[in-house]
Amino acid sequence: MQILTLKKLVIGTGLVSVAIIAWADADPYAMHMEENRKVAQEFMQKLAGTLKQHIESAGTESAINVCKEVAPALEKQYSTDGKLVKRVSLKPRNQSLGTPNAEERVALENFxxxxxxxxxxxxxxxxxxxxxxxxxxxxxxxxxxxxxxxxQCHGKTEDIAENVKALLAKEYPEDKATGYSVGEIRGAVSIRQKIN
Incomplete structure (x- = not known):
């Protein structure tokens, strides 16, 4: 863990290239860090579990509906107590929901x-x-x-089943969220929390 004496951190400056950030002055943000880390983890686990269940019971096409309807509903469910939770990506499937702002874009590029x-x-x-x-x-x-x-939905175009490609084209005509390999960064959970 790298300890910084900064209250503010500007991403993209090269000051931090590690995954975890803490503050030296009695760690005033540790509670927010842990709380939001747990929210992100729980959100990702719930979404992944729902996707897996739908794929196993109804096939890959049903996963498209999960990402279209269930994921935004989960974002709203977790956006409580002054928190705003969303998923962002450099290659969003839904341009209106998943496009990062400038700060998020820099973070995704660094990831x-x-x-x-x-x-x-x-x-x-x-x-x-x-x-x-x-x-x-x-x-x-x-x-x-x-x-x-x-x-099954985000891999290389030639590896995605034709029925899935057709449904993606219908539901997301501006889809950019393909071409990924296992381990590549697909996007991020972004959580903003008002603290004063």
Missing amino acids: DKQQHAGGPATLELATVYQDASGEEWFHYMRAIPTQPQCL
Whole structure:
């Protein structure tokens, strides 16, 4: 773990290339870090479990509906107590829900670089910032690595079943979320929490 004496961290500066960030001054954000880490983990486990269950019971096509309807519902379910939870990707399937903002884009690019350089299995990042109105926010991101079952919808185009490709084209005409291999960073869970 790298200890920083910074209250704010600007991503993309090269100051941090490790997965876990802590603050030296009595770790005032440790509670937020742990809380958001647990939320991200629980969210990812619940979504993965639902996807697996649907694929096993009704086939890969049913997974498309899970990502289209269940995942956004889970995001809303976990967006409580001043938290905003969403999934973002450099190659979003749903442009209106999964497109990262500038800060998230930089974090995702850094996750990709770390993964390609043999970084740790769990990639995460935390920042604290003030918005234009002076509100202080804790922002946590956790990378989503591509799992083998993800390739049925997110793998190389030639490896995706024709019926799945047809349904994806119908549901997501601007789909960019294919071409992944196992282990590549598919996106991230992004959680913003108001802290003052």
